[in-house]
Amino acid sequence: MAGGLKEVRERITSVQNTMQITSAMKMVSVAKLRRAQDAITRMRPYAEKLQSVLANVSGSLASGEGVYSEQRPVKRVLLVAVTSNRGLCGGFNNNIIKEVNVAMRDASKSYHVLPLGKKANDAFRRRTELKPQGFAEDTWNIFEDLNFAAAQDLGDRILKQFADGTYDEVRLFYNKFVNAAVQIPTNEAFLPLLPSADEASTSETEYIFEPSQAEIVERIIPNSLKVQLYKGLLESHASEHGARMTAMHQATENASELLRDLRISYNKARQAAITTEILEIVAGSEALDG
Amino acid sequence: MKVDILTPDTTLFSGEATYVGLPGADGSLGIMNSHAPLITTLQAGDVVVKNGSSEERFTVGGGTVEVLNNVVTVLAE
Numbered sequence: 001m002a003g004g005l006k007e008v009r010e011r012i013t014s015v016q017n018t019m020q021i022t023s024a025m026k027m028v029s030v031a032k033l034r035r036a037q038d039a040i041t042r043m044r045p046y047a048e049k050l051q052s053v054l055a056n057v058s059g060s061l062a063s064g065e066g067v068y069s070e071q072r073p074v075k076r077v078l079l080v081a082v083t084s085n086r087g088l089c090g091g092f093n094n095n096i097i098k099e100v101n102v103a104m105r106d107a108s109k110s111y112h113v114l115p116l117g118k119k120a121n122d123a124f125r126r127r128t129e130l131k132p133q134g135f136a137e138d139t140w141n142i143f144e145d146l147n148f149a150a151a152q153d154l155g156d157r158i159l160k161q162f163a164d165g166t167y168d169e170v171r172l173f174y175n176k177f178v179n180a181a182v183q184i185p186t187n188e189a190f191l192p193l194l195p196s197a198d199e200a201s202t203s204e205t206e207y208i209f210e211p212s213q214a215e216i217v218e219r220i221i222p223n224s225l226k227v228q229l230y231k232g233l234l235e236s237h238a239s240e241h242g243a244r245m246t247a248m249h250q251a252t253e254n255a256s257e258l259l260r261d262l263r264i265s266y267n268k269a270r271q272a273a274i275t276t277e278i279l280e281i282v283a284g285s286e287a288l289d290g
Numbered sequence: 291m292k293v294d295i296l297t298p299d300t301t302l303f304s305g306e307a308t309y310v311g312l313p314g315a316d317g318s319l320g321i322m323n324s325h326a327p328l329i330t331t332l333q334a335g336d337v338v339v340k341n342g343s344s345e346e347r348f349t350v351g352g353g354t355v356e357v358l359n360n361v362v363t364v365l366a367e
Contacts, residue, residue, distance in 0.1 A: 043299065045301065049296060050365055151298075205327045210314065216329060216354070227298055
């Protein structure tokens with residue numbers, strides 16, 4: 001029985017170690033999640049102001065024009081798959097990869113996939129027929145140092161390829177951030193730009209436009225698209241830490257449950273061993289007395 | 291008047307000012323109190339914010355400016 005005791009003791013130690021790691025990872029994710037959420041909060045005033053300026057400028061102009069809103073028959077599609085660099089975050093990455101694969105079913109169109117994040121890169125790297133041209137080799141590593149300049153560069157390349165007709169449609173796949181525990185895998189149309197429905201929000205103010213209204217719109221639209229892309233990246237980043245936090249919380253709970261069961265069976269085994277020992281001693285002393 | 295200089299990553303400046311100098315797309319322009327509503331785009335250059343005798347400079351790579359009701363919002367890139 002002593003051997004059984006030792007084995008159980010070793011398992012308890014190993015489960016305790018694992019639990020320490022998962023709970024530490026959870027704490028790290030909590031901190032990173034907070035920082036990622038701060039980044040979303042910080043960019044919100046900018047995004048909102050840009051939207052309202054755009055609404056004010058384009059209000060009196062006919063929408064549905066311009067290079068980025070051109071609707072062409074869709075033959076070539078670019079799918080941007082936003083995942084994370086690290087795993088251990090539940091179904092976070094697999095959901096995106098699955099969505100992308102489902103989206104590529106229409107055989108009449110040809111597809112390219114631009115992976116962002118190491119996990120998507122690992123999943124699509126070997127399928128060379130899906131590799132898009134004109135992007136830097138390390139584009140997937142954008143999350144290493146996520147900032148607007150990087151998103152801007154990426155956005156420029158995507159916009160350019162849409163404008164010159166390389167792609168007729170661009171879609172964005174990312175985990176939308178709802179709260180720390182809930183992320184929704186989202187398949188979002190990025191280009192062509194759909195005419196916005198909320199033109200009622202245009203204010204009555206008479207602005208001076210410099211240069212002309214049309215020129216301003218032409219400059220703001222690419223910028224607003226890049227902001228939209230950046231927002232998707234930031235949301236995915238926050239979702240990643242949220243997903244990992246939930247996954248690690250679950251793992252810690254499972255470990256503590258396992259630990260309780262192991263402790264019970266350890267104590268049972270220990271008591272059984274003691275009982276046997278007492279019985280042997282009693283039996284031995286009775287034999288001597290007799 | 292109130293001035294906000296925003297970038298997607300952070301808020302560079304938020305506060306009162308008496309004068310704002312901007313690198314407008316068609317040449318530099320200055321905004322003082324009670325300026326008429328204006329929307330314009332910027333080219334790369336320095337945004338100068340003066341409040342009395344103090345002065346601050348911010349380098350921008352381009353952007354958009356809205357002036358409305360004595361609030362200047364610079365959306366820098």
